[in-house]
Amino acid sequence: MAEPLRRDGRGAHPDRDFPAYRSTALRHPKLPLVPLHDPETELTAPFLGTGPIGPIDADLTAQHDGTPLGERIVVTGQVRDGNGTPLAGQLVEVWQANASGRYAQAEDAHDAPLDPNFTGVGRCLTDEHGTYRFTTVKPGPYPWRNHDKAWRPAHIHFSLFGTAFAARLITQMYFPGDPLFPYDPVMQSVTDPAARERMVAAFDLDATVDQWATGYRWDIVLRGPDRTVFEHDLPGDGGA
Amino acid sequence: MAERNAEEVREQPLTPAQTIGPFYGFALPYPGGPVIVPDGDLRVHGTVRDGAGEAVPDALVEVLQADPHGRVGGLFGRCSTAPAGRFAFTTVRPGATGDGCAPHLAFLVHARGLLLHLHTRMYFPDEPLNAYDPVLAKVPNDRRHTLIAVPDRDGLRLDIRLQGSGETGGDETVFFDV
Numbered sequence: 308m309a310e311p312l313r314r315d316g317r318g319a320h321p322d323r324d325f326p327a328y329r330s331t332a333l334r335h336p337k338l339p340l341v342p343l344h345d346p347e348t349e350l351t352a353p354f355l356g357t358g359p360i361g362p363i364d365a366d367l368t369a370q371h372d373g374t375p376l377g378e379r380i381v382v383t384g385q386v387r388d389g390n391g392t393p394l395a396g397q398l399v400e401v402w403q404a405n406a407s408g409r410y411a412q413a414e415d416a417h418d419a420p421l422d423p424n425f426t427g428v429g430r431c432l433t434d435e436h437g438t439y440r441f442t443t444v445k446p447g448p449y450p451w452r453n454h455d456k457a458w459r460p461a462h463i464h465f466s467l468f469g470t471a472f473a474a475r476l477i478t479q480m481y482f483p484g485d486p487l488f489p490y491d492p493v494m495q496s497v498t499d500p501a502a503r504e505r506m507v508a509a510f511d512l513d514a515t516v517d518q519w520a521t522g523y524r525w526d527i528v529l530r531g532p533d534r535t536v537f538e539h540d541l542p543g544d545g546g547a
Numbered sequence: 548m549a550e551r552n553a554e555e556v557r558e559q560p561l562t563p564a565q566t567i568g569p570f571y572g573f574a575l576p577y578p579g580g581p582v583i584v585p586d587g588d589l590r591v592h593g594t595v596r597d598g599a600g601e602a603v604p605d606a607l608v609e610v611l612q613a614d615p616h617g618r619v620g621g622l623f624g625r626c627s628t629a630p631a632g633r634f635a636f637t638t639v640r641p642g643a644t645g646d647g648c649a650p651h652l653a654f655l656v657h658a659r660g661l662l663l664h665l666h667t668r669m670y671f672p673d674e675p676l677n678a679y680d681p682v683l684a685k686v687p688n689d690r691r692h693t694l695i696a697v698p699d700r701d702g703l704r705l706d707i708r709l710q711g712s713g714e715t716g717g718d719e720t721v722f723f724d725v
């Protein structure tokens with residue numbers, strides 16, 4: 308039997324009904340969610356490894372013949388669960404706009420140049436300390452049509468799996484001091500200022516590489532097992 | 548909630564979720580993502596719709612299911628709904644899981660305009676174990692049909708309605724708080 312997850316702390320997530328982000332209007336459920344306690348399927352993590360998701364590539368600046376334009380950066384951090392346990396071997400997927408704020412996707416109509424040397428897709432597995440590390444360029448901010456003069460602050464999209472399907476997280480990492488924060492309803496959908504701050508990376512001298520790249524640190528915390536309730540019920544081998 | 552082992556737990560506040568956004572299509576879908584089991588004899592497909600009944604062409608649907616012996620973990624699929632709001636998976640019918648649930652597929656739906664993904668499930672029509680399924684038992688009678696696939700000539704169809712229509716919204720898919 309899979310281990311139940313902590314149910315506390317999820318108030319950090321945005322409300323799905325957030326009118327300032329207009330696309331939520333017709334895409335959030337209006338009826339109450341049905342509580343699901345201890346479901347085996349959702350408390351199990353998919354075995355992903357490196358197989359089904361394709362090649363692992365943590366250097367987004369080395370995927371083409373030339374070097375992409377923009378500020379080269381290192382983005383690194385630890386993936387851990389809500390109990391502080393580092394999560395090793397976790398698949399981390401990232402995607403982002405290029406330095407000009409343009410995605411390498413045909414549907415992106417923003418009038419900013421594509422970069423033939425930058426796709427903006429990366430994957431890696433966390434090491435034994437739960438650490439991930441990407442080399443990339445700092446994405447540019449980009450406009451969208453949510454409201455007049457709507458610009459998204461620069462961000463990198465992150466996808467994580469954790470130790471259960473119910474621990475899955477898709478989110479965005481922001482850069483410190485961006486003046487667009489107060490005007491961005493996606494970021495402001497996280498209404499607790501402290502929780503919002505947890506989506507902002509910190510400039511990090513340790514991650515910075517002399518003469519080569521500035522470094523940013525961003526730790527990610529996923530839902531973890533509910534040890535406070537179930538420790539005594541677990542079999543000796545830890546269950547699961 | 549019991550706190551007897553609280554001292555062993557170094558509490559860490561969670562990282563908040565954000566929408567997958569509109570432009571994940573060049574990044575997350577992968578060849579074979581919709582093929583949960585190569586040469587599987589079951590096709591599961593459907594359309595994701597919004598509260599106006601319009602197809603949602605920028606959703607990402609992920610599936611986790613048990614194998615025919617009821618073991619969960621190895622069978623995972625991912626399918627974008629571009630360009631017409633439709634998804635389709637090739638797989639096999641799962642066995643019943645050890646928690647007493649009838650055979651089912653667990654679904655995650657991500658989309659632009661969805662700030663935190665949604666959990667739902669697909670159950671099988673004409674499955675006698677559905678009557679004893681502890682999850683279906685918690686779902687109001689008049690909404691249970693939103694979790695049960697409909698046979699058609701392409702396989703089994705499960706349409707996902709992110710938001711119901713009208714005052715009652717009774718056609719809204721049942722989503723779970725896991």
Ligand SMILES: [Fe+2]
Binds near residue numbers: 462464568
């Ligand atoms: Fe984005």
